Amino acid sequence: MIEVESVGKRYRLGSGVRSDTLRDALMKRIRRTAAPRPESSDSFWALRGISFAVASGEVVGVVGRNGAGKSTLLKLLSRITSPTEGRIRLGGRVASLLEVGTGFHPELSGRENIFMNGSILGMTRREIQACFDSIVDFAEVERFLDTPIKRYSSGMYMRLAFAVAAHLEPEILLVDEVLAVGDAEFQKKCLGRMAGVARSGRTVLFVSHNLAAIQQVTTRCLVLEKGELAGDGPTQDVLANYLGSGARSSVVQDLATDLPDFHIHSVRFREEDRAPGFNKPLEFEVSLSLQRAFRSVSFGLGLHNSLGARIVTSRAIVDRLDEGKTTLSFRISDHHLPPGEYALSLSISRDTQKIFYAENVLPFSLSDLGVNDPLLQAYLVHLRDQIGAFIPARWEKRES
């Protein structure tokens, strides 16, 4: 029920995105007539040549790295912004869970906000009335219906917001990363709701970084890469390809150190085995080019989770480094890190002298494909960034 035909969206870059004041706009006009610039230099295509069709009842995931155009695609489909070229046809009402609680006003009571929010999301007054009790039940806010929501706890606020969104009956549901916010319970409700919508023959488009969730809910998957459609097919195949396409190795090059004769050529992350899985050894390659030999150089590797907290610290001492180019490979096995987004911090020192230190040198991601343990799977979906290292506990019964 979604047909997208060679759609493209161009944004103006830099100051051209908006001219806040009339003076800026006038100045730009004048400058442009004085020295006309080629159009390409101050605009870029966030999406270009996108074509696909989604039948009703299909649940389709959309993956891609940051800036690949996922959000732009959703904004186009939800009509928040219009395409620069191409054509989109939508069969039926569209609702987007881009952000729950849109249009909530703190001064209004819970009851009033249900009507306001429902109306903004596209429900008629009659529809809201029909499911009003159900919304209130779902949100568990009966006693506070006539309290202004500025006095609600954040949990109540979220529940109410989601309750309204959950009662939309659109033919097409767009979901963007809502699972990244809220507590585990809330995320479970989101996933459950999406599955329910799909079962009733409606179309769902689900954008997420959370590959485990995508795998769990969707049957088909689109991959966006630099604004273009790079893949479209059954979720399993597409994700395997997507991960194989270099997502696993990230690299950073040419880092200056405190010593002029110690140069870091590159730092590279390699997830050892292409086959996905949990707790595979990590491998970091550090390429150095040295003007002289060094002795007893200590390398400290720190792994930070996506919230920036350092969760693993690892250290190795290299007794001798010769002059010239050297590549060192550091392996961290048994790290017990669950899938997710991480960053490496690197420190290099000799005795007490610091040679190099930087946090967040290299971002990398551990995939969640092929994590078969159902217990762990649930954790991954609901408790990203909150688990730290995941180590199954052994237990036994003691006679007392």
Place this chain on the structure above:
Amino acid sequence: MAETTEARLPAWTVIEPESGLSLQWLRDVWAHRELLGFFAWRDVSVRYKQSLLGVLWALLTPLITVAIFTLIFGHVAGIDTGGVPYPVFCYVGLLPWLFFAQSVQRATGSMVSERNLLTKVYFPRLILPIGATLAPLVDLAIASSMFAAMMAWCRLIPNTHAIYLVPLCLAWAWFVAVGVGALLSALNVYFRDVGQMIPFLIQVWMYASPVVYPVILVPEPLRWIHSLNPLVGIIVWLRFALISRPVPPGVSTWGSLTVSLALVVVGIVCFARMERSFADVV
């Protein structure tokens, strides 16, 4: 829940680049009229919810304004109103004027203050400035009841034409407010200067309108130019209906009407053209 959607045939929506004003666009606005009501209702209830004097403000604003104007223009400047007590004379002009000024002011800020909505959900954007012109209608109603009391106290009786002229004039004022509000709100998305300009614009526009003075003070050969201000037509006819001041010769009602219509058309056409990129710019 499922029953509420029974047999709704999915309508195809086509999204294409830059469509601007079209029949479908207008139909879309009409389809969202309920949301318009919700916005207006929200504005009204939020405004009175946390203010101590609440509804009283709707009375105090015109009353204090009339008191000041009476002191300055009635007593100090001694403007001749042709026998009508100055406060009553002035109040007739203030009724449409305050409504118009408030509507335009609120409409202009409506897009920017709701940027959260603009970037998160779709609805015809024109709903926002139009909605902003609806809440001041409540103030207008309250101020009007005050005026009725004032008339009764001064033992003044409106013309029989008032029955249709008053609603027509007020609808006219609302119409112009929608056009101007739509235009300025769209411009304000791109240039925040517009918001800065509003207080001056409002002030200049007020003195260009016969709120504190009668049109007779304008030299007759210039009155047709003066009439190009829609508020001139509105106020002149309101004064005729409510306090039986004859429409001065030389005032061109058609001029006022034509400019009003032009403002509305230009406002909405410009709005429709700029609307598509609001979310990218705001």
